[in-house]
Amino acid sequence: MTSRSFEVPNVHCMGCVQAIKNELRELDGVASVNGDARSRMIEVEFEAPANWDAIVAALTEIEYPPAAG
Numbered sequence: 001m002t003s004r005s006f007e008v009p010n011v012h013c014m015g016c017v018q019a020i021k022n023e024l025r026e027l028d029g030v031a032s033v034n035g036d037a038r039s040r041m042i043e044v045e046f047e048a049p050a051n052w053d054a055i056v057a058a059l060t061e062i063e064y065p066p067a068a069g
Helices: 014-025 052-061
Strands: 002-007 030-036 041-046
Touching (some): 014 030, 014 041, 014 052
Antiparallel strands (some): 002 041, 030 041
């Protein structure tokens, strides 16, 4: 299982966090998604077939791309 924490600059409230959770939970292999609106940090745990590129693509599609870097 891979765990990754990252900032999402477009997060402004718990509604944003919930939208991210809903989107990422639809990906096969995503085990959990947690987030904090104040810090704009998201943590996702995943395994194959999910991968980081698929997670970034899903978040970019709903206009919540991870911060560069």
